[in-house]
Amino acid sequence: MNFSKTRPDLVEPKIELIVQDATGAKINQNTFSENVSKSLQYFYDNYFKKYLLFLILIIVLILFLLYRYYKNKELKRVREISENKNKEKIKTFEAKEQEQMTKHIYEILKQNRLRELYKTDKYSKPESKSIPKKNYNY
Numbered sequence: 001m002n003f004s005k006t007r008p009d010l011v012e013p014k015i016e017l018i019v020q021d022a023t024g025a026k027i028n029q030n031t032f033s034e035n036v037s038k039s040l041q042y043f044y045d046n047y048f049k050k051y052l053l054f055l056i057l058i059i060v061l062i063l064f065l066l067y068r069y070y071k072n073k074e075l076k077r078v079r080e081i082s083e084n085k086n087k088e089k090i091k092t093f094e095a096k097e098q099e100q101m102t103k104h105i106y107e108i109l110k111q112n113r114l115r116e117l118y119k120t121d122k123y124s125k126p127e128s129k130s131i132p133k134k135n136y137n138y
Contacts, residue, residue, distance in 0.1 A: 011019075030038070048055070
């Protein structure tokens with residue numbers, strides 16, 4: 001008889017065989033939880049203990065790859081945000097540049113009209129004449 005484990009063996013093996021023969025039932029049938037625990041114990045003893053270092057290295061490698069993936073994903077997102085900001089800056093710069101060029105073109109056209117109005121030579125200094133202002137006093 002064995003009392004040391006969680007399931008004590010209170011029936012001797014001889015009596016167990018007699019009861020099995022008389023009833024036709026098997027008494028030593030293991031429960032589902034016992035089967036699962038035995039298979040896990042077998043797996044632990046035969047595989048996990050032997051390859052513990054290898055399994056730890058695989059887990060570390062997987063963690064490193066996950067870290068690198070999420071870090072690159074974050075860097076890509078930050079890069080896209082900065083590129084979008086740069087594109088906006090370039091667009092605003094181009095818009096300002098176009099506006100300045102348009103103003104410059106209008107200035108040149110205005111000077112050409114003034115020259116035509118006052119018939120000045122194009123190579124001579126422009127006179128300090130200005131366009132007469134209209135009087136809007138009513």
